[in-house]
Amino acid sequence: MTNATAEETKSDARSNGPLSPDTLAKMNAYWRAANYLSVGQIYLKDNPLLERPLTLDDVKPRLLGHWGTTPGLNFLYVHWNRLIRERDLNMIYIIGPGHGGPGLVANTYLEGSYTEIYPPIEQNKDGIKRLFRQFSWPYGIPSHVAPETPGSIHEGGELGYSLVHAYGAAFDNPNLIVSCVVGDGEAETGPLATSWHSNKFLNPATDGAVLPILHLNGYKIANPTILARIPHHELEELMRGYGYEPFTLAGDEPDVMHQQAAAVFDKIFDRIAAIQKAAREDGSTDRPAWPMLILRTPKGWTGPKFVDGKPVENTWRAHQVPLDNVRKNPEHLRQLDEWMRSYKPEELFDEKGKLIDELAAIAPKGRLRMGMNPHANGGLLLQPLKVPNFRDFAFKIRGRGQTDAESTRILGHLLHGVMQANLDTKNFRVFGPDETASNRIDEVEVGTGKAWMAETLPVDENLSPTGHVMEVLSEHMCQGWLEGYLLTGRHGFFSCYEAFIHIVDSMVNQHAKWLKTTREIPWRKPIASLNYLLSSLVWRQDHNGFSHQDPGFIDHLLNKKADVVRIYLPPDANTLLSVSDHCLRSRHYINLIVAGKQPQPQWLTIDEAVAHCTTGLGIWQWASNDKDGAELVMACCGDVPTMEALAAVVLLRERVPDLRIRVVNVVDLNALMSPDDHPHGMDNISFNSLFTRDVDVVFAFHGYRWLIHSMVHGRANEGRFHVRGFNDVGTTTTPFDMVVLNKMSRFHLAIDALKHVPRLRSQASDAINMFNRKLYEHHTYIREHFQDMPEIRNWSWTKDFSDPAAPPPLAKGQPRAQLFTDS
Numbered sequence: 001m002t003n004a005t006a007e008e009t010k011s012d013a014r015s016n017g018p019l020s021p022d023t024l025a026k027m028n029a030y031w032r033a034a035n036y037l038s039v040g041q042i043y044l045k046d047n048p049l050l051e052r053p054l055t056l057d058d059v060k061p062r063l064l065g066h067w068g069t070t071p072g073l074n075f076l077y078v079h080w081n082r083l084i085r086e087r088d089l090n091m092i093y094i095i096g097p098g099h100g101g102p103g104l105v106a107n108t109y110l111e112g113s114y115t116e117i118y119p120p121i122e123q124n125k126d127g128i129k130r131l132f133r134q135f136s137w138p139y140g141i142p143s144h145v146a147p148e149t150p151g152s153i154h155e156g157g158e159l160g161y162s163l164v165h166a167y168g169a170a171f172d173n174p175n176l177i178v179s180c181v182v183g184d185g186e187a188e189t190g191p192l193a194t195s196w197h198s199n200k201f202l203n204p205a206t207d208g209a210v211l212p213i214l215h216l217n218g219y220k221i222a223n224p225t226i227l228a229r230i231p232h233h234e235l236e237e238l239m240r241g242y243g244y245e246p247f248t249l250a251g252d253e254p255d256v257m258h259q260q261a262a263a264v265f266d267k268i269f270d271r272i273a274a275i276q277k278a279a280r281e282d283g284s285t286d287r288p289a290w291p292m293l294i295l296r297t298p299k300g301w302t303g304p305k306f307v308d309g310k311p312v313e314n315t316w317r318a319h320q321v322p323l324d325n326v327r328k329n330p331e332h333l334r335q336l337d338e339w340m341r342s343y344k345p346e347e348l349f350d351e352k353g354k355l356i357d358e359l360a361a362i363a364p365k366g367r368l369r370m371g372m373n374p375h376a377n378g379g380l381l382l383q384p385l386k387v388p389n390f391r392d393f394a395f396k397i398r399g400r401g402q403t404d405a406e407s408t409r410i411l412g413h414l415l416h417g418v419m420q421a422n423l424d425t426k427n428f429r430v431f432g433p434d435e436t437a438s439n440r441i442d443e444v445e446v447g448t449g450k451a452w453m454a455e456t457l458p459v460d461e462n463l464s465p466t467g468h469v470m471e472v473l474s475e476h477m478c479q480g481w482l483e484g485y486l487l488t489g490r491h492g493f494f495s496c497y498e499a500f501i502h503i504v505d506s507m508v509n510q511h512a513k514w515l516k517t518t519r520e521i522p523w524r525k526p527i528a529s530l531n532y533l534l535s536s537l538v539w540r541q542d543h544n545g546f547s548h549q550d551p552g553f554i555d556h557l558l559n560k561k562a563d564v565v566r567i568y569l570p571p572d573a574n575t576l577l578s579v580s581d582h583c584l585r586s587r588h589y590i591n592l593i594v595a596g597k598q599p600q601p602q603w604l605t606i607d608e609a610v611a612h613c614t615t616g617l618g619i620w621q622w623a624s625n626d627k628d629g630a631e632l633v634m635a636c637c638g639d640v641p642t643m644e645a646l647a648a649v650v651l652l653r654e655r656v657p658d659l660r661i662r663v664v665n666v667v668d669l670n671a672l673m674s675p676d677d678h679p680h681g682m683d684n685i686s687f688n689s690l691f692t693r694d695v696d697v698v699f700a701f702h703g704y705r706w707l708i709h710s711m712v713h714g715r716a717n718e719g720r721f722h723v724r725g726f727n728d729v730g731t732t733t734t735p736f737d738m739v740v741l742n743k744m745s746r747f748h749l750a751i752d753a754l755k756h757v758p759r760l761r762s763q764a765s766d767a768i769n770m771f772n773r774k775l776y777e778h779h780t781y782i783r784e785h786f787q788d789m790p791e792i793r794n795w796s797w798t799k800d801f802s803d804p805a806a807p808p809p810l811a812k813g814q815p816r817a818q819l820f821t822d823s
């Protein structure tokens with residue numbers, strides 16, 4: 001092919017497409033403006049419109065940020081703008097490679113959203129200068145797409161979650177389109193690799209659409225990406241295998257790319273409209289092959305091609321700052337000047353520094369601008385969750401500690417009520433990695449079902465294309481969907497095995513950061529809290545053993561900012577109901593509820609439970625005999641520790657009837673902290689009124705014991721706290737053996753108590769010997785009988801201690817286990 005023919009072909013391609021020459025020129029100019037402003041943010045602190053040649057004084061002393069991904073993000077933004085205008089789309093944009101922050105800041109500035117939200121960033125030369133200076137500047141704005149960025153619900157700093165966030169946003173939002181760029185490096189992460197399967201849960205009739213764009217710019221930080229280096233047909237097959245209809249757009253000639261992009265997006269959006277019409281108007285129930293785009297553009301597109309003799313554009317060298325030595329190398333400074341001028345800023349901004357009217361006119365207006373879309377500031381759309389009166393679901397205890405119940409199953413009744421109450425507004429979903437039934441809250445499925453668009457078989461139960469319980473065996477997906485759902489103004493609940501919630505530790509960190517940061521951003525409105533129920537707990541892993549035993553998520557969360565995190569360990573069903581009601585109604589927190597699913601003694605009436613949860617911790621008078629001043633405090637937090645602590649109290653009072661014991665139960669873990677460290681914390685006077693100043697405290701804790709030690713650090717005589725908890729010893733064994741192995745059994749607690757009450761030291765040895773003998777008996781019994789000793793299995797709180805408020809005991813012959821609400 002001769003050169004002339006190649007030029008002709010290019011020119012044909014430029015005019016060959018849906019864009020008129022005028023629109024094409026404007027879109028390309030708009031893109032240039034976004035690229036110009038992006039480069040300016042990375043490099044400049046002055047001379048924002050290049051009115052004079054660049055000098056060192058114009059350049060920031062530290063060059064920070066990411067260029068490589070940015071031109072591709074900007075390219076898409078200008079195309080979304082056209083589609084939003086032409087098709088009146090309600091669209092938000094989620095950016096996996098959120099390190100391309102300058103691009104999103106530039107675009108929201110160009111469309112005017114940025115200035116409306118941050119008035120000092122004016123639409124003029126001064127405004128551009130401030131825009132440049134603030135970027136990656138101390139006390140300015142972060143380099144990533146961040147909570148500060150208008151239109152964003154996704155930070156994108158920790159890669160892997162863009163697509164799940166996109167789907168979470170789209171569920172129950174039938175009019176929303178979520179465009180989502182997945183970096184080709186990001187696509188290598190585990191969470192992202194499984195996120196593609198979200199399309200098996202998206203109902204085209206009742207949910208919105210997600211358009212994934214796999215951005216094959218070929219590189220990560222210093223390496224190629226896998227998906228860019230497999231044959232194209234293999235990649236397309238992969239996407240087909242995930243159930244998508246892949247479209248491809250590849251090239252580097254801007255005008256040609258604009259035409260081809262417009263053509264392919266027209267096809268894609270027609271396809272989305274057809275899928276939705278088929279489901280919504282023609283009654284199709286098929287799982288559609290949703291379109292997705294593979295976008296191949298050079299990394300660092302339009303940036304310097306060579307630097308210091310080495311190729312940069314279209315290589316990994318374009319990832320961050322392509323000319324990184326501008327301050328010391330005059331050639332770099334010259335190249336920067338040349339690069340920025342290549343966008344022809346004088347054609348884009350008027351003499352005052354305002355984007356020229358013809359270009360400003362091609363952006364959408366008002367709330368259709370992606371920077372102003374209320375779905376990206378979900379608190380604006382948040383409707384209160386309708387929560388039925390939780391007292392209606394109360395477990396009626398008969399005889400304190402005499403009836404057992406599966407606390408989480410009772411919570412399931414409440415969650416079912418919540419689900420039903422909100423089905424009309426469709427703003428509540430329950431998420432879990434196939435543990436809803438296992439955690440015994442599966443009543444929530446009744447009447448809605450579990451979301452499922454894939455094949456069904458007669459053996460399946462409760463699967464439904466309109467289900468609002470989301471089950472997929474990926475904690476990452478559950479977490480990501482829920483975050484996307486919450487961030488767009490809805491409510492949700494995540495139930496998970498305690499040990500495996502750690503899989504999302506890092507995602508929780510990111511969400512906690514988001515909540516913390518947005519608290520300080522006035523235009524961001526509070527969203528619903530992220531509620532966790534952790535069940536299948538460390539102490540009761542009869543089927544599974546050590547792999548399933550880890551209560552450390554509590555420790556993980558406690559490190560987060562106190563204004564974001566709340567941790568509850570309700571000891572029984574009624575406290576679980578009260579705590580859950582509170583969490584479901586709350587805003588902008590991460591609430592962690594730790595509650596067992598196995599039959600456990602039930603302690604408090606609903607009124608007592610509400611009172612106890614309101615204070616967060618308190619003396620259980622009915623279990624204490626400390627009227628004349630406590631000699632020992634037996635403290636407990638968590639359902640199994642509470643049972644062991646009360647059993648220890650019985651043992652002690654049987655052996656040493658005049659021992660004055662105070663029982664303190666903790667529901668709200670944060671209440672143990674100082675008010676300086678947590679808003680729920682207690683001052684020393686209140687703390688001492690419960691734990692005294694000097695009496696020894698034996699503390700049975702659900703999790704790792706160091707956590708309690710660190711929480712009571714600084715309290716009066718902190719050395720008197722003797723904490724027992726999970727000591728990382730686990731296996732498949734009997735329930736009681738677990739507490740024995742970790743030295744938290746009633747016998748261990750009782751021995752601790754005897755050792756720490758001064759007046760008993762000389763006479764405690766008999767009792768201690770006896771408790772040690774019991775431990776030995778247990779040791780041999782379980783090896784022989786494969787279950788706990790009858791006195792352990794059949795243990796219940798004694799009726800002998802006076803308890804005027806105690807509900808009446810069970811009638812003779814009535815079974816101990818009362819598994820269902822009898823209200």
Ligand SMILES: Cc1ncc(C[n+]2csc(CCOP(=O)(O)OP(=O)(O)O)c2C)c(N)n1
Pocket residue numbers: 068069097099157158159160182183184185186187189215217218219220221225299319
């Ligand atoms: C989970 C995670 N691991 C590592 C990083 C560090 N990191 C930042 S950017 C990047 C490369 C990203 O490549 P890609 O997704 O292709 O984005 P792009 O090429 O568009 O910049 C890496 C590894 C990260 N941000 N998150």
Ligand SMILES: [Mg+2]
Pocket residue numbers: 183184185215216217218219220225
């Ligand atoms: Mg890449």
